[in-house]
Amino acid sequence: MSDTPFKEQQDRYRDTVFLPRTSFPMRGGLPKREPDTLARWAAMDLDGKIRESGKGRPVFTLHDGPPYANGHVHTGHALNKVMKDVINRAHRMSGFQVRYLPGWDCHGLPIEWRIEEQYRKAGKDKDAVPLLQFRAECRQYAGEWVEKQAADFRRLGVQAEWANRYVTMDFSSEAQIVDEIGKFLLNGSLYRGLRPIMWSPVEKTALAEAEIEYHDVDSTTIHVAFPVITDPTPARALEGVSAVIWTTTPWTIPANRALACGPDITYVVLRVDEVTQSSLVPLGARLLIAEERIAPFCAEARISAYHTLYTLPGSALEGVICAHPLRGRGYEFDVPMLQGEFVTTDAGTGLVHMAPSHGQDDFVLCRANDIEVPELVEDDGRYAPWVPHLAGVHVFKAADPVCDLLTEARQSAEHDGAPATGLMVRGSIRHSYPHSWRSRAPVIFRATPQWFIAMNGKNHLREKSLKALDNVTFVPAAARRRLTSMIEQRPDWCISRQRAWGVPIAVFVEKRSGDVLRDPAVMKRVVETVREHGADAWYSTDPAVFLGPDRDPADYDQVFDIVDVWFESGSTHRFVLDQEGMNFPADLYLEGSDQHRGWFQSSLLESVGTMGVAPYKALVTNGFVLDEQGRKMSKSLGNVIAPSDVTEKLGADILRLWVLNSDTNEDLRIGNEILKQQGELYRRLRNTLRWLLGALDGYTAAEAVPYASMPPLEQYILHRLSELHGLVARAVETHQWVGVYPALHGFCTTDLSAFYFDIRKDAIYCDDTSDLTRRSARTVLDVLHRALCTWLAPVLVFTAEEAWQDRFGIEGSVHLEQFFEPDGEWHNAELGAKWDDIRAYRRLVTTELETARRDGTIGSSLEASVTLPMSQEEAEQFGLVDWAELLITSHAEIELLPGETPHGGPQVERAPGEKCARCWKVLPEVGENAEHTHLCRRCVSVVSA
Structure with a gap:
C-alpha cells in the first residue's frame, strides 16, 4: 500500500466523487426573494396563464366570503385566505378549472363608523354633512382599503383574479342586492313590523346577532x-x-x-x-x-x-x-x-x-x-x-x-x-352581556318598527332552509348541528338598519293603508336605475320616476332604511357565481366558525328564499387565532401577530406552513416561538428539496430505470409515495387538510433524509453512472422532486416555485403543473409491511451502532462490521436484504440460529481492512490495486473507466 498520506489520497480522488451540485441556496431568504417572485409572476401574467390552462376542465368553485374593507388584514384573515388558496391550488393541480374571485363587503356600520370617527376627531357634525357627500366619503374610504387589503393578500401568495374582484358597492352589485330585496317583497316574505331587536344606543341602529360579542359586566x-x-x-x-x-x-x-x-x-x-x-x-x-x-x-x-x-x-x-x-x-x-x-x-x-x-x-x-x-x-x-x-x-x-x-x-x-x-x-x-363588536358598547333589546323577512309564513323559509342543509357536507361534521340549531331557533330576519351607508330597502309604503307597495314594474325601474347610477340614485331621484305615471308620489312614503350588510353579503352568490367557469351552487364556502350565525346563515336564507336551494354544496369551518397562551389577540395585551410582520421577518411561506401544520378545525395558536418552530420545519423541507436538486445534477431521462428493474428499496420508497398521494387525493376530495402537510414533513425527514437519502448517498456519490442501483436511485429522486414540488406548491407557493424553476428554468411554473400521479403498480401493501419490519429491526441495530460509537469501538458506522443473529424464519422474512447497505456499515452478515433458539442482540466490531479514500468504507480489499492503493475494488473500477 502507498505511503502517501490518506488526506492527499482523498484530494486525489475528490473530483471522481459525484457530490451534489445546485444553485438552490440553503437559506431561503424569503422576505427578499418572495417579492421578486411576485413581480416575475406578474410580468409573465401567471394568473392569465392559470386561467387559460383551466379552460375545458371540470369546474370547481370556492366562493369567497367578503371581509370588511376597513383596515389591514389580521392573522385571522391570513388563515382564512391561505386555507382557501391551498384548496383552490390543489383543485387546479388535480385537473379542475378554478376561478377565484376575491370579494369585499363595502357597506354598513364598520365603514360608516370609521368616517364618523374622522368627523369626531375633526370636530365635525355628521348630521350637518349632506347625505350624498357622506356616502361618497364612505365609498372612497372603502375603495382605498380594498386596494390595500388586496395587496396584503397578494403578498401572502394568494392567487386570485384580482382585476376581476367583486365589491358590494359596485353599481351592478348594488342593483342585484336591490333586486334580491324585491324578490322577498314580491313573494310576500318582506314585511314591516314592531319587534324587539338588538339595538345599539351608541350607533343608533339595529344589529344582527353576528354583530354582537359578549363581555362580563356587573348589573x-x-x-x-x-x-x-x-x-x-x-x-x-x-x-x-x-x-x-x-x-x-x-x-x-x-x-x-x-x-x-x-x-x-x-x-x-x-x-x-x-x-x-x-x-x-x-x-x-x-x-x-x-x-x-x-x-x-x-x-x-x-x-x-x-x-x-x-x-x-x-x-x-x-x-x-x-x-x-x-x-x-x-x-x-x-x-x-x-x-x-x-x-x-x-x-x-x-x-x-x-x-x-x-x-x-x-x-x-x-x-x-x-x-x-x-x-x-x-x-x-x-x-x-x-x-x-x-x-x-x-x-x-x-x-x-x-x-x-x-x-x-x-x-x-x-x-x-x-x-x-x-x-x-x-x-x-x-x-355575560351583549355588546356591539364595533363600538364595544353594551346593547339593549328594543322594540322598533323594522323590516323583516318571515321565517315561517306561506313561503316556509325555515322549513325549506333546514331541508336544503340535508344535501350540504360539513367539515368538520359536528358543525352541522350548530347551523341547523340556529336556523331552527332564529326569529324572523330583521334586515333593516337606521344608517346612511349601504343599499337602501328600496320600497314604498302607501300612507293611507300602511301597506307596502308590491309592484313588479316599480321594482324593475328601481333596479335598472341603481344599475346605471348606483344606490345613491334612491336618494337623488324623483320618486315619480320609480312609481311611474299611474301613481301619485304624495300617496306614498319612501323607505330610507338600509339593508343589513349580512343580507348584502348573503346575496353575493347572485352576482359572482353566474359567471362563466363558475358553479352554482358553489362547491365550497369556507369561513370561520362564527359565520354559522353570519355569512353561512344569511347566504342560505337568501338563496333558499329566492332560488329554492342552498348556495353551497359544502361548508368548511376554521377556528379562531389565539396567542401562544391561548388568549385572544388584542393590542392592549401586546400579543398581536400581524401577517405583515411575519412576511417581513420570516416570509409568507412560513405563515402558510403554520396554517397547514395546524388543526384548523379547532382554535389555532401563534406566537414568536411557534413561528420559530415552523421556521425549523421549513428548513428541513427546504433541505430535502436542496439535496434532491443537488443529487439530480445532470440527470436525464436516459438514466430512467423501469419500476420492475429497480431494487426493493426503491420500490418501497415509491410505495410510500403512492400512500402519500392517496392522502393528498383524499384531502382534495373531502376538503379536510388537517394532518396532510405534517405527514409530508414526516415523510421528508423520516423516510427520506434519515433513511433513504442516508442509505443511497454511497451509491449516488460513488457508483459508476451506469450502475443500476445509482440509476434507480436517481430515477426515484426525479420522481420525488416532481411529486414534492407539486404537492408542496399549494402551501409553499414561493419555495416550490423556486425548487421547480431551479431545475426546469424560469420560463415555466410549478403552478401550471398537475399533481404528480404515481403509477398504480407502485402501491404494494405487502411490500410496505415487509419494509416496516425491516426498518424496525434496523432501528434496533443502529442503537447498538450508536452505543459502539460512544464507547470508542468505532468512529462512524462505516468503520463497523455487524453480525446479525437471526432465526431461519427471520432471515426469510427479511429476504435478500443487503444489511451492510441498509446499516451504512462496511460489513454485515447474518448468523443463522437453529429453530427458535433465543439469541442476543447484534454484535458490533471494528471492520477489518483499510479505509477507502474515495467511499470511506473499511475493507480488506483496499490496497489490492497497485495503481490505486487507497481504493476498494468498486472505486477502482469507477476511476479506471
Missing part, C-alpha cells in the same frame, strides 16, 4: 313585588298576596305589562314572620314564589322565619291580575299573569316580569295575549319624554332612579297597610 338585580288585585284561585288563596319577580334589568320595569308563570311549576304563598335588620321585606308580607326558590329567595331577602300558607300549581294562576308596582305614579296598568312554557326555576323566583318592548319571549307571549307593546326608549337609549318620572334618563343609568321609585312604592304600601309592592331586594350580579 344591578332587583326583586320586585306586584300586588294581586284579581284573584280567581280557589278559596281566594292570593288575597292580600304579592307576586315577586327577579330581573337583571331594572330599567325595563317601566315597560312591564304582564307576568309569566310556568304551568307545571309548583308555587307557594309564604308569610314573612321574621327578617333581619337590613331586610326590605315588610313583616307579615304574603309573597308568591316558586316552591323550589324559597331557600335562595329568603337568603337574599334576609327573611329569617316564614311559614307556607298555600301551595298551588302554576296552571291555577290563570286569570290572576296584579297591579304595576309603580301604580299611582303614572303606571296605571293591570298586569295579567300569563302561562309561559319558557319559565324555569333555575334562577329568580319562578315568576318572570314581561316587558314586551325589550325581550323576545316577552314580546311573543304578550302579543299572543293582545297586550300592547309600548315604545318607551328612544334610539339613543334614553327614556322618551312621555315616560313618567324617567324622561331623558339613559337606561344604563336608570337603576338608581327606578329603585328609588320602587322604594317609594314599598314605603307607601307599608304606610297604608296595603299588600307588599315595589322593591323587596337589591343586589348585583356579574354576568
